[in-house]
Amino acid sequence: MFAKSVRPDEDEARSEGATSDVWTLRLYVAGQTPKSIMAFANLKNICEEHLAGRYKIEIIDLLENPQLASGDQILAIPTLVRKLPEPVRKIIGDLSNTERVLVGLDLRSQEQGGDLNGR
Amino acid sequence: MNEHTPKNRLLKSPTGVSGLDEVTGGGLPQGRTTLICGDAGCGKTLLGMEFLVRGAIEFGEPGVFMAFEETARELAVNVASLGFDLDELVARKQLVIDYVHIERSEIEETGEYDLNGLFIRLGHAIDTIGAKRVVLDTVEALFTGLPNPTILRAELRRLFRWLKDKGVTAIVTGERGEVTLTREGLEEYVSDCVIVLEHRVREQVSSRLLRVVKYRGSTHGTNEYPFLIDESGISVLPITSIRLQHDVLSTRISTGVPRLDSMFGGAGYYVGSSCLISGSAGTGKSSFAAHFADAACQRGERILYFAFEESPGQIIRNMRAIGVDLARHVEQGLLQFRANRPSYYGLEMHLATMHKAINAFEPQAVILDPINSFVVGNNSVEVKSMLMRLIDFLKSKQITTLLTSLTAGGEDLERTDTAISSLIDTWLLLVDIESSGERNRGLYILKSRGMAHSNQIREFLITDRGIELSDVYIGPAGVLTGSARMAQEAQEQAERTARFREIERLRLGLEHKRKAMEAQIATLQAEFATQEAEALAIIEEEEALKTQEVLDQSAMAANRQADH
Numbered sequence: 001m002f003a004k005s006v007r008p009d010e011d012e013a014r015s016e017g018a019t020s021d022v023w024t025l026r027l028y029v030a031g032q033t034p035k036s037i038m039a040f041a042n043l044k045n046i047c048e049e050h051l052a053g054r055y056k057i058e059i060i061d062l063l064e065n066p067q068l069a070s071g072d073q074i075l076a077i078p079t080l081v082r083k084l085p086e087p088v089r090k091i092i093g094d095l096s097n098t099e100r101v102l103v104g105l106d107l108r109s110q111e112q113g114g115d116l117n118g119r
Numbered sequence: 120m121n122e123h124t125p126k127n128r129l130l131k132s133p134t135g136v137s138g139l140d141e142v143t144g145g146g147l148p149q150g151r152t153t154l155i156c157g158d159a160g161c162g163k164t165l166l167g168m169e170f171l172v173r174g175a176i177e178f179g180e181p182g183v184f185m186a187f188e189e190t191a192r193e194l195a196v197n198v199a200s201l202g203f204d205l206d207e208l209v210a211r212k213q214l215v216i217d218y219v220h221i222e223r224s225e226i227e228e229t230g231e232y233d234l235n236g237l238f239i240r241l242g243h244a245i246d247t248i249g250a251k252r253v254v255l256d257t258v259e260a261l262f263t264g265l266p267n268p269t270i271l272r273a274e275l276r277r278l279f280r281w282l283k284d285k286g287v288t289a290i291v292t293g294e295r296g297e298v299t300l301t302r303e304g305l306e307e308y309v310s311d312c313v314i315v316l317e318h319r320v321r322e323q324v325s326s327r328l329l330r331v332v333k334y335r336g337s338t339h340g341t342n343e344y345p346f347l348i349d350e351s352g353i354s355v356l357p358i359t360s361i362r363l364q365h366d367v368l369s370t371r372i373s374t375g376v377p378r379l380d381s382m383f384g385g386a387g388y389y390v391g392s393s394c395l396i397s398g399s400a401g402t403g404k405s406s407f408a409a410h411f412a413d414a415a416c417q418r419g420e421r422i423l424y425f426a427f428e429e430s431p432g433q434i435i436r437n438m439r440a441i442g443v444d445l446a447r448h449v450e451q452g453l454l455q456f457r458a459n460r461p462s463y464y465g466l467e468m469h470l471a472t473m474h475k476a477i478n479a480f481e482p483q484a485v486i487l488d489p490i491n492s493f494v495v496g497n498n499s500v501e502v503k504s505m506l507m508r509l510i511d512f513l514k515s516k517q518i519t520t521l522l523t524s525l526t527a528g529g530e531d532l533e534r535t536d537t538a539i540s541s542l543i544d545t546w547l548l549l550v551d552i553e554s555s556g557e558r559n560r561g562l563y564i565l566k567s568r569g570m571a572h573s574n575q576i577r578e579f580l581i582t583d584r585g586i587e588l589s590d591v592y593i594g595p596a597g598v599l600t601g602s603a604r605m606a607q608e609a610q611e612q613a614e615r616t617a618r619f620r621e622i623e624r625l626r627l628g629l630e631h632k633r634k635a636m637e638a639q640i641a642t643l644q645a646e647f648a649t650q651e652a653e654a655l656a657i658i659e660e661e662e663a664l665k666t667q668e669v670l671d672q673s674a675m676a677a678n679r680q681a682d683h
Binding site: 070074095100 | 217219220221225226227228229230231232233234235236237239240242243261264265
């Protein structure tokens with residue numbers, strides 16, 4: 001695992017291709033803590049690897065917008081919320097366990113499915 | 120520094136929950152966290168909510184309710200039945216309800232996390248309305264909702280410290296655990312004040328109990344206090360804290376039966392005393408109670424009648440049959456009936472409801488009819504303790520208490536099932552007097568503290584004009600009752616009549632004699648008069664004769680020329 005020095009509060013959004021295919025991911029953090037920075041870095045890597053070109057990451061810093069915490073029922077920090085595609089899924093922690101992130105985001109089966117379709 | 124200076128004294132936040140502030144000596148520790156634990160359905164959420172609602176309404180302290188189990192809507196509906204309007208408080212920014220929903224199945228843990236999200240949410244809610252009070256209900260839900268208990272424990276410890284730093288008075292609720300007070304051992308983190316709520320079922324009836332297990336830096340009542348949840352929220356009853364120091368009155372209150380009043384030195388019971396009427400079945404206990412109620416209501420006093428065996432309608436009908444009209448007092452609002460089956464709920468609950476009813480109605484006297492129905496199985500110790508607390512409470516309010524108690528047949532009459540004789544100031548015993556093949560009702564005063572009272576056993580009758588005490592007839596075998604008394608009465612009457620006749624006869628005889636005598640006198644007088652007349656006639660004749668004789672002799676002498 002590696003840590004990239006990225007500013008998590010920077011709104012990174014990349015949307016390419018068909019909008020229906022775009023994954024909307026929202027990462028809740030509370031200030032620039034090592035855990036937040038780690039989580040963002042991990043997330044970016046996973047997205048680049050598995051969802052290149054069809055994902056969008058919103059970063060919400062609850063220290064700045066505390067009122068947003070209740071909307072997605074955020075308790076733990078960091079929390080990654082997969083808004084789209086539905087259903088909504090939540091992943092908590094610094095996303096250092098890639099395997100579990102993939103399971104949590106449902107990317108494992110997606111990948112397999114994609115592979116099958118591709119064949 | 121002296122610990123007793125007010126500066127150092129632990130500040131308390133009054134809960135506003137009736138009775139709880141008395142138990143805790145002023146409320147929950149201010150700026151600290153209190154743990155309230157108990158089984159499901161024992162009233163934790165409600166206690167927390169009432170703490171906030173009363174805080175907002177009565178003490179001007181806004182509050183935050185963080186609900187982990189119920190939504191804001193559900194909460195609002197649940198407490199609406201207790202008269203709390205949460206929506207209005209929310210609209211007035213005196214209350215924030217934040218529903219924290221954790222769905223375990225949606226959550227995947229992928230590494231280290233903390234609960235800053237919760238802190239931020241709570242902090243935000245507190246800051247928006249300037250909250251002074253916080254309730255977390257039930258924070259243990261986090262353990263089922265989130266993985267990694269080790270992190271959670273550390274975070275909870277941080278949360279409680281954070282709450283303290285925030286200076287809010289907090290309540291954390293927790294489910295009762297098997298070994299520990301709470302399932303997740305929250306009591307380890309919350310060390311200032313722990314309150315345990317319990318819902319206990321005994322003999323098929325349940326009672327709610329509250330106990331302050333721990334209150335650091337403060338004295339507190341340690342007993343289990345019964346509490347009640349009803350339309351006005353929670354009320355805790357710290358009745359056992361009352362000491363024997365109530366003021367006493369020397370004014371009297373009529374028993375409702377004039378001749379019984381005279382047995383009590385002519386004036387009846389003491390105001391504010393406890394009076395017991397005991398007796399076996401059908402001796403008229405309720406009738407005495409009804410007379411007492413009737414007399415009091417006629418004086419314009421208020422009576423609260425707790426009936427445990429008969430419905431109000433039945434009592435009113437039965438009493439009307441003996442000429443006591445209670446219905447009009449009910450209509451006037453002077454007499455209030457509270458009829459409950461003793462088994463309807465537990466003793467503590469009964470005590471609590473009676474307590475509340477008495478506080479609401481403020482009667483001058485209370486009737487409990489009968490008290491022995493509380494005794495189920497071998498709970499007489501509890502019944503005694505309950506009655507003691509009730510009587511203490513009533514005495515402190517100077518309310519006269521009239522209790523009736525059924526003595527089972529064959530039992531010692533001067534013993535009650537509930538062994539409460541020591542609590543009783545005035546004890547009127549109703550007895551069945553069996554003699555010459557009939558049962559008659561009698562009464563006597565077993566004791567009456569602080570007054571001269573009659574020592575007689577009196578017979579009384581329940582007539583259609585009410586209870587009437589009969590005159591005392593003492594025969595060779597003791598007090599005469601019933602037919603024996605009536606026979607005695609008749610006999611005395613007969614004797615009186617006989618004596619009267621005898622005198623009449625004597626008087627008549629004398630009259631006769633006098634008349635006879637007078638007649639005799641008249642006869643004698645008449646006889647005498649006749650004889651007298653005869654005698655006079657003879658005497659006259661004799662005189663005349665004598666004169667004639669003298670004349671004749673002179674004539675003869677002259678004739679013979681005698682020389683005498």
